[in-house]
Structures are given as C-alpha cells and as structure tokens.
Amino acid sequence: MTALRIDGIRHRVLSPVDLTLIPGEQVFLSGPSGSGKSLLLRAIADLDPNEGEVWLGDEARSSMPAPLWRRRVGLLPAESFWWAETVGEHLPENTRGITDVLERLGFDAGVLGWSISRLSTGERQRLALVRLLAQRPEALLLDEATANLDPANRDCVESLIAHYRETASASVLWVSHDPEQRQRLGGRSYRIRDGRLEPES
Amino acid sequence: MTLIHLTPWDLALAAALVLLLAGMSWWLRLGVERRILIAAVRSTIQLMLVGLVLKILFNQTHPALIGLMSMVMLSAAGFEVMQRQKRRYRGIWSYGIGAFSMFLSSFTVIFLALTVVIRVDPWYEPQYLIPLLGMMLGNTMNGVAIALDSLTRQAWEARGQIEARLLAGGNWEQAIEEIRRDALRSGLIPIVNAMGTAGLVSLPGMMTGQILAGGPPLEAAKYQLLIMFLLSGGTGLGSVAAVWLGSKRLFDRRERLRLDRLRIP
Structure with missing residues (x-):
C-alpha cells in the first residue's frame, strides 16, 4: 500500500509539478505534443536530470539507489526497446505469476522463446508491459500504453492494468491522448499547459 | 655490414x-x-x-629535458585521439580521458620494460626511452581512439536499449556492458592482428629499420618481439582504462545515461 507523491519535480520545460496519487489511484495526463508529458514521466523515473523529490509511501527517491527506485516505480516508455535475442531473456529471474499476465494479453508461455526481431509493433508494446509487470512495480508510469493496439488488444491491456492496480494497490500515472479512454477508465485527469498541470473538466 | x-x-x-x-x-x-x-x-x-x-x-641525460620531451609526445597523442572522435565528450574530458589512459598504460609498461626487461641504466636513458615511448604511444593511441570512438558512437545509437535496461532496474555497468565489451574488442583488434601476421606478410617497421641500418637480423627480431609484446600490453591496458573512464562519464551519480555530455558533431 504505497502512495506516490510528486513533490516539486522540475526540469527545463516544466515548472515545479506537485501531485499525489493515493495507493491504487489512477491519474491521467494529456496535453499537446512537446508539452513535456513524457519528460515528466522520465523525470519521475529519474532518467533525466531533474530537481525535486518523489516519495513512494514515506520513502524518498533520493534515499535509495536509482536502479532500485526504477524497479519500484516502473516506467513504460511510448516506444519499447529490447536488448537481448529472445523475449524471455528480458525478464527478471523470478517470474512468479507471469503466465497469468501473458494469458490476459493473449499469449501463451511459448512467447518467452520468441525472437524479438519477429515481433510486431503491437506485440512489442504488449510484451513491454509484461516485462514491466514482471518487476512487480509498486507504482506505474505509463506513456501511451495502448497507442499501437487494435480495440480488442487495447481492452486486454486496459483490463490487465486495472487488475494489477487493484491487486497490487499500485498507483498509476498514465499519459493518454485518447479522451474516450480517459473517460472510459475514469479517475482524475490533468492537462499540461505551459509546463503546468491543469485539472481537466 | x-x-x-x-x-x-x-x-x-x-x-x-x-x-x-x-x-x-x-x-x-x-x-x-x-x-x-x-x-x-x-x-x-x-x-x-x-x-x-x-x-x-x-x-645528455638530463631527466627534466627527457620528461619534457615525453610530455610533448603524450600531449600530441592525446590531441590526436581527440581529433579522431566523431562524438567527443564536452569540456576537458575528450582530451583528458585519452591522454590520461595513454599516460597510465604507456608510462607504466615502458617503465617496467626499461627497469625489469632491458635493464637500462639509468632507466631514462633517452636512446631507449624516447623511441620505445614513441612506438608505444603511437600504437596505444590507435587502440584508445578506436575503442573510445566505438563506445560513444554505439552508446549514442543504442540510447533506447541502454535506458530500457536502466528502467528494468539494471545498474549503469549492466546497461552498457555489451557496448563496452564491443568497444574494447575493436580497440584491440589492430594490435592482435599485427602480432598474428608479423613476419609472414610484412616485416614490422622497426625490424626493417634495424636491418636496413645494418643490425643483425636475429637481434632485430628479438627487439621486435619485445616491442610487440609491450605494445599489446600497453594498448590493452590503455584501451581498458579509456573505455572504463569513458563509459563511467556517460552516466551520472543517479545512473542516468547522459548523452548530453557528448558534443553533437
């Protein structure tokens, strides 16, 4: 049960951002391209230089090594990248519950032996989510998690994320361009304008 | 003769x-x-x-003069390494990483060779020190320049993969492991190839020079072997140091990939 509290995070295009997500809460971000949505997620994951602090429960980001922080606060980038030959090589040692996650996205366990080069864009995007959830993150930062998917697969991903959010009480900060998706899934929603967060009515 | x-x-x-x-x-x-x-x-x-x-x-064997000459050679080599980089580090680093790793490897190996192997007295006798150092720097310079160039070039191209590994909870060394290994390998290939074909395809330059200048061929061969071994040791050491320093410089204390520390060519 960990809340995610963003406390004055800023970098070159953002004025300080403050935002608190209670455990298991889902918050959407939108805004024109170039407004800094992805940069905000990268800053929270500590992938770019930034100022400010982020709290996971009562633990500060600066109090733990960056690799541990990134494991606990998982970022799903808009474009997925792979560094080894097969899907399975990208997963952590302990993959408890991975088959359930795979099944929910319409894969069987055989996919772990697939070579990365034969995956389609949509498959990559869904498997990147599998890879992320296999780390058992306590909070999720999603950047356009369903952008390249057809409606059926999009529904699978949405329900998997909802399931994970409820069972793990993980807070989810989700960048989504799709107003229908934001309405369908509910939760608070913000727009980034001129580097500031504005609540979306 | x-x-x-x-x-x-x-x-x-x-x-x-x-x-x-x-x-x-x-x-x-x-x-x-x-x-x-x-x-x-x-x-x-x-x-x-x-x-x-x-x-x-x-x-005259005045240590200060010999030291000065060595430093001039080293700084020229450092400059050359910097010139050969497509994506240079910003600030002093593009010069510093190359020059420091060459200093470390060349001077240690040469010092060992002069004191333990050839046993020159005094060890800084310029007739031995300067030519050895020159050959050493020339070869180490090649290895270091190739290795550094390969490192920065690949890191630039594989930004997505490196960051994906960081996001998967890997530390900076895991994230750049393969690139580092590859860069080191490419830095070592020229000297290893040269060792492998020495004498078969061409007589190495130093040996040729010595024979042309009237030295006995077997002595020339022995000196060439010594040089070859020293060169490979020095090149290896220099490339390892350069790649380690260079890859460390690509990440900051929070283990973020900092490609902004490279200049855009």
Missing part, C-alpha cells in the same frame, strides 16, 4: 614518388593532392626536427 648514409639527393628521389602520387590524384580528380603534399611536408619537417631534438637529447 655497414650503414649506407642517405644523402638529401637519395631522399629527393624517393620524394619524387610522392609527387607522382599527388599528380595522379590531380589527374584522376581524387581531390586529395593537397592533403598528400601537406602530409609529406609535415612528415619531413616533423621527422627532421625529432631527429635533431634526439641528437641533442642523446648527448
């Missing part, structure tokens, strides 16, 4: 070949005639100057 002295006239004859090459470049519109001529003039001036400096240096 006696040493046949080369007269300026002999050298001029050989230089005619370079002129011929430049003429060919002009004739075939290769557009490199200027560079050929400049390089030829540069090498003439530089080598004659070095010959003069060494002549003066050999007549």
Whole structure:
C-alpha cells in the first residue's frame, strides 16, 4: 500500500509539478505534443536530470539507489526497446505469476522463446508491459500504453492494468491522448499547459 | 655490414614518388593532392626536427629535458585521439580521458620494460626511452581512439536499449556492458592482428629499420618481439582504462545515461 507523491519535480520545460496519487489511484495526463508529458514521466523515473523529490509511501527517491527506485516505480516508455535475442531473456529471474499476465494479453508461455526481431509493433508494446509487470512495480508510469493496439488488444491491456492496480494497490500515472479512454477508465485527469498541470473538466 | 648514409639527393628521389602520387590524384580528380603534399611536408619537417631534438637529447641525460620531451609526445597523442572522435565528450574530458589512459598504460609498461626487461641504466636513458615511448604511444593511441570512438558512437545509437535496461532496474555497468565489451574488442583488434601476421606478410617497421641500418637480423627480431609484446600490453591496458573512464562519464551519480555530455558533431 504505497502512495506516490510528486513533490516539486522540475526540469527545463516544466515548472515545479506537485501531485499525489493515493495507493491504487489512477491519474491521467494529456496535453499537446512537446508539452513535456513524457519528460515528466522520465523525470519521475529519474532518467533525466531533474530537481525535486518523489516519495513512494514515506520513502524518498533520493534515499535509495536509482536502479532500485526504477524497479519500484516502473516506467513504460511510448516506444519499447529490447536488448537481448529472445523475449524471455528480458525478464527478471523470478517470474512468479507471469503466465497469468501473458494469458490476459493473449499469449501463451511459448512467447518467452520468441525472437524479438519477429515481433510486431503491437506485440512489442504488449510484451513491454509484461516485462514491466514482471518487476512487480509498486507504482506505474505509463506513456501511451495502448497507442499501437487494435480495440480488442487495447481492452486486454486496459483490463490487465486495472487488475494489477487493484491487486497490487499500485498507483498509476498514465499519459493518454485518447479522451474516450480517459473517460472510459475514469479517475482524475490533468492537462499540461505551459509546463503546468491543469485539472481537466 | 655497414650503414649506407642517405644523402638529401637519395631522399629527393624517393620524394619524387610522392609527387607522382599527388599528380595522379590531380589527374584522376581524387581531390586529395593537397592533403598528400601537406602530409609529406609535415612528415619531413616533423621527422627532421625529432631527429635533431634526439641528437641533442642523446648527448645528455638530463631527466627534466627527457620528461619534457615525453610530455610533448603524450600531449600530441592525446590531441590526436581527440581529433579522431566523431562524438567527443564536452569540456576537458575528450582530451583528458585519452591522454590520461595513454599516460597510465604507456608510462607504466615502458617503465617496467626499461627497469625489469632491458635493464637500462639509468632507466631514462633517452636512446631507449624516447623511441620505445614513441612506438608505444603511437600504437596505444590507435587502440584508445578506436575503442573510445566505438563506445560513444554505439552508446549514442543504442540510447533506447541502454535506458530500457536502466528502467528494468539494471545498474549503469549492466546497461552498457555489451557496448563496452564491443568497444574494447575493436580497440584491440589492430594490435592482435599485427602480432598474428608479423613476419609472414610484412616485416614490422622497426625490424626493417634495424636491418636496413645494418643490425643483425636475429637481434632485430628479438627487439621486435619485445616491442610487440609491450605494445599489446600497453594498448590493452590503455584501451581498458579509456573505455572504463569513458563509459563511467556517460552516466551520472543517479545512473542516468547522459548523452548530453557528448558534443553533437
């Protein structure tokens, strides 16, 4: 049960951002391209230089090594990248519950032996989510998690994320361009304008 | 065997070949005639100057003068390494990483060779130190330049993969592991190849020089072997140091990939 509290995070295009997500809460971000949505997620994951602090429960980001922080606060980038030959090589040692996650996205366990080069864009995007959830993150930062998917697969991903959010009480900060998706899934929603967060009515 | 002295006239004859090459470049519109001529003039001036400096240096073993000469050679090598990078580190680093790793490897290996292997007395005897150091720096420079260039180039291209590994909870060394190994390998290939084919395809330059200058071939071969082993050790050490420092510089304390520390070419 960990809340995610963003406390004055800023970098070159953002004025300080403050935002608190209670455990298991889902918050959407939108805004024109170039407004800094992805940069905000990268800053929270500590992938770019930034100022400010982020709290996971009562633990500060600066109090733990960056690799541990990134494991606990998982970022799903808009474009997925792979560094080894097969899907399975990208997963952590302990993959408890991975088959359930795979099944929910319409894969069987055989996919772990697939070579990365034969995956389609949509498959990559869904498997990147599998890879992320296999780390058992306590909070999720999603950047356009369903952008390249057809409606059926999009529904699978949405329900998997909802399931994970409820069972793990993980807070989810989700960048989504799709107003229908934001309405369908509910939760608070913000727009980034001129580097500031504005609540979306 | 006696040493046949080369007269300026002999050298001029050989230089005619370079002129011929430049003429060919002009004739075939290769557009490199200027560079050929400049390089030829540069090498003439530089080598004659070095010959003069060494002549003066050999007549006296003043440690300060020898140290100065070594430093001049090192800084020239450092500059050359920097020049060969496509994506250079910003600030002092592009020069510093190369120069420091060459300093570390060349000077240690040379010092060991002079004190333990050849046992020159005093160890800084310029007749041994300067030529050895020159060969050492020349080869280490190649290895370091290739390795660093490969490291920064690949890191730039594989930004997505590196960051994906960081996001998967890996530390910076895991994230750049493969690239680092690859960069190191490419830095070592030239010297390993040279060792493998030495004597079969071509006689190495130093050995050729010694034989032409009238030395006994077997002595020349032994010296060449010594040099070869020293060079590979030095190149290896220098490349390892450069790649380690270079890859460390690509990440900051929070283990973020900092490609902004590289200049855009």
